Amino acid sequence: MTKLRIAFMGTPDFALVALKELVKAGHDVVCVYSQPPRPAGRGHKETPTPVHAWAHDQGIEVRTPVSLKSDAEKQAFADLNLDIAVVAAYGLILPKAILDAPKMGCLNIHASLLPRWRGAAPIQRAILAGDAKTGVTIMQMDVGLDTGDMLLVDEIAITPETYASGLHDDLADMGGRLIVEALEKLPAGQLTAIPQPEAGVTYAAKLEKTEGKLDFADDAALLERKIRAFTPWPGVYFDFGRERIKVQAALHVADASGQPGEILDDHLTIACGSGGALRPTRIQRPGKAAMDTDAVLRGYDKLAQGVIVS
Numbered sequence: 001m002t003k004l005r006i007a008f009m010g011t012p013d014f015a016l017v018a019l020k021e022l023v024k025a026g027h028d029v030v031c032v033y034s035q036p037p038r039p040a041g042r043g044h045k046e047t048p049t050p051v052h053a054w055a056h057d058q059g060i061e062v063r064t065p066v067s068l069k070s071d072a073e074k075q076a077f078a079d080l081n082l083d084i085a086v087v088a089a090y091g092l093i094l095p096k097a098i099l100d101a102p103k104m105g106c107l108n109i110h111a112s113l114l115p116r117w118r119g120a121a122p123i124q125r126a127i128l129a130g131d132a133k134t135g136v137t138i139m140q141m142d143v144g145l146d147t148g149d150m151l152l153v154d155e156i157a158i159t160p161e162t163y164a165s166g167l168h169d170d171l172a173d174m175g176g177r178l179i180v181e182a183l184e185k186l187p188a189g190q191l192t193a194i195p196q197p198e199a200g201v202t203y204a205a206k207l208e209k210t211e212g213k214l215d216f217a218d219d220a221a222l223l224e225r226k227i228r229a230f231t232p233w234p235g236v237y238f239d240f241g242r243e244r245i246k247v248q249a250a251l252h253v254a255d256a257s258g259q260p261g262e263i264l265d266d267h268l269t270i271a272c273g274s275g276g277a278l279r280p281t282r283i284q285r286p287g288k289a290a291m292d293t294d295a296v297l298r299g300y301d302k303l304a305q306g307v308i309v310s
Helices: 013-024 050-057 071-078 096-100 122-128 164-185 220-229 293-298
Strands: 005-010 028-033 038-040 045-047 061-063 084-088 106-110 133-140 150-157 236-240 243-253 277-284
Touching: 005 013, 005 050, 013 028, 013 050, 013 084, 013 164, 028 050, 050 061, 071 096, 084 164, 106 164, 122 133, 122 164, 122 220, 133 164, 150 164, 220 243, 220 277, 277 293
Parallel strands: 005 028, 005 084, 028 061, 084 106
Antiparallel strands: 038 045, 106 133, 133 150, 236 243, 243 277
16 A cells, blocks of 8 residues: 555544544545534534544644635645545535645545535435435546546445435445545556546535425425435424424325325324325424334324324
């Protein structure tokens, strides 16, 4: 293995898996870039990102600029004299001067099968759309939004049991494995850069909290996928009277019908606009712990009556 001089640029837990794998593989991670610490928790204490916290604990220099556009930031990056930079869910746009500074450029670990789901939320959008598979693409970065040439790709099935949380972890592990493989093969000229096809491009827009509200006029299968895609964040809910009920799991009941939002039985099966009904199987009332729906209903039978206000 050729030991490379690397800067790692990433922020959340997804990126941390890859950083750990690069260090474990013996590469020289000379600097880490991450988003600045932000207020978190009840005390709103300034909290470093997962990548920042781990790198600091390992004695790796951490930089947290709010932008990379200034001449000073560009020069500071160039002065690292890098062989390569690795980027994973960093959160800042890299100017051309940054992309061009390392000898072998910058590689991105992207959690989709490009060119499908370029952008911020590829894991959730793939589940929501009903895709049969997704994966990780190791990409040579250019100035576009996830438009660079593809170097390595691996895929994983999306099943009716796939939730965003589990898929996130599987893809993070895949990304860590693939980036180590990429850095073994790239210096030896064993990777072929493949341009992304123009056909099949889709964009994974950033998740918004408002997307989590269930509209029972929608298709039942779509709503079931929404729950799997948006759990744990931004979370999924419906309003019942004055209560906001969070939904963490549900079943698609195809052989049921009624007016959209109508509760059809004492298991909280809820009619949808098309495709049958949705049966939440794990819910959470305000101020309460999440529980199996049947257990909640035993202490709150009003929820098994009437029509939900969407």
